[in-house]
Amino acid sequence: MDVLLDNLDLYGPGFLNTVELFLISAVGSLVLGTILAMLRVSPVPVLRAAGAAYVTIVRNTPLTLVFFFFAFAFPLLEIVNAATFGGSASAYYFSAALAALILYTAAFVCEVVRSGINTVPVGQAEASRALGLTFGQMLGSVVLPQATRAVVPPMMSTMIALLKNTTIAAGFSVFQAGSISLNLSERGEDQLVGLLWVALFFVVLVIPMTLLQRSLEKRWSIAR
Amino acid sequence: MTSVLFDVPGPRARLRHRLYAVVGIAALLALIGFVVYRFAESGQFDGAKWSWLEYEYVQLELLDALGNTLRAFAAGAVLALVFGAVFAAGQLSDHRFVRVPSMAVVELFRAVPLVVLIFVFHYGIALGAPFYSVVLGLTLYNGSVLAEVFRAGVLSLPRGQREAAYALGMRKTQVMTLVLLPQAVRAMLPAIISQLVVLLKDSALGFLITYEELLYQARFLGGSFEFGRPLVPITIVVAAIYIAMCLLLTWLANTLEKRNRRNKKVIDTPAKPAEDAVMAAV
Secondary structure, three states: HHHHOOOHHHHHHHHHHHHHHHHHHHHHHHHHHHHHHHHOOOHHHHHHHHHHHHHHHHHHOOOOHHHHHHHHHHHHOOOOHHHOOOOOOOHHHHHHHOOOOOOHHHHHHHHHHHHHHHOHHHHHHHHHHHHHOOHHHHHHHHHEEEEHHHHHHHHHHHHHHHHHHHHHHHHOOOOOOHHHHHHHHOOOOOOOHHHHHHHHHHHHHHHHHHHHHHHHHHHOOOOO | OOOOOOOOEEEHHHHHHHHHHHHHHHHHHHHHHHHHHHHHHOOOOHHHHHHHHHOOOOOOOOOHHHHHHHHHHHHHHHHHHHHHHHHHHHHHOOHHHHHHHHHHHHHHHHHHOOOHHHHHHHHHHOOOOOHHHHHHHHHHHHHHHHHHHHHHHHHOOOOHHHHHHHHHHOOHHHHHHHHHHHHHOOOOHHHHHHHHHHHHHHHHHHHHHHHOOOHHHHHHHHHHHHHHOOOHHHHHHHHHHHHHHHHHHHHHHHHHHHHHHHHHOOOOOOOOHHHHHHHHOO
């Protein structure tokens, strides 16, 4: 307990940064992932191929490597420079972590959304068209409500994974929960105790999310 | 193609789709063009930045690092499979005092981020060689996910399988090892291999605790002034290696899945629980 209370100035900002990293990249990856999913189900072969190529490549690349690219290699391409971030290195690394998390998680979000759309039987859309619904009505009142139910549980898994993945930023100069213990050792505190507090923080966050996900899955599963 | 969202296109829709295709190709070409332009402009295509590929000692070092990655992967995969099997059996046990702790262990290690787990072993407990911390972390995390996969596989088998085995007079252990597990493993093989892809990708986390694997070697070579700090070329090469290895495993999973589908001996289990377990393991 002492390690936690004595170093609240580390834990507070650390956890806050983790939550910030999580929220921004969650929104970003949901937006980008949905756009990718739209590409993947579009009637235009070129767009489908582009979406599929992105998903295949990114899903088979370690997230650490994506972080590695944005932290070390990307600056060498000189698209952005320190001045873009007001000369602050930590601002650059934070944005680099966001870029890595968003680009990586979007591939998984895309697959979840796509599989959700695919769970809706074709007959549902055909029937609604036969009833004379417009494309918007069909999407809004028939297909999407059914797809959403199938999508929410796996989407929560993806977001839980994203929350845990934010800790990788610890290795790339972003101060957040994962890097608390590294700073603790400089103060001569016990790293093991410090890390166990961090682990507990994630357990407390993740397990309720898992339980919520399970109950949603039970309540929303549709008999087909 | 059949999609829920679109009808078979008529003449006007086909024209519109062709327009989208042109716009899409233009956008893609612009993106690729911009990347190539940036690469050329910042000198990433210079011969000097790629010369390291020609040196035998550099190749040997990369090969060595790849060997280290594969060693961590192999050790982690074997141990995770064992861990998963043991804890799946524990979760399915009839005895409360076995079942509850097993479930707690599995939930705990699924909830703690792998990085924190590896840091606990490396900095907290100070296991010494980073190899042990990496392998132990990979084992506990992926083993827990695999335990859920195994459990879902056993639970998805028809009840008749278990009942028939008991009717034949088999003991509980025999029912599990001779009847249920073989079928569950076979049905879940694609999901298990997908989890191994995750394990292979996660082995790159060894980079954070200076385990001398592929990414660590890439950082070392990429920082060398001798070759003009070729970080971008090295990232591309290392990414290609990782993607090739993972695609190989994915291909194996797909092949097995196809064979499963053809084989009538494999009971068709609902894929959902496994899918969820895999998705959870991003």
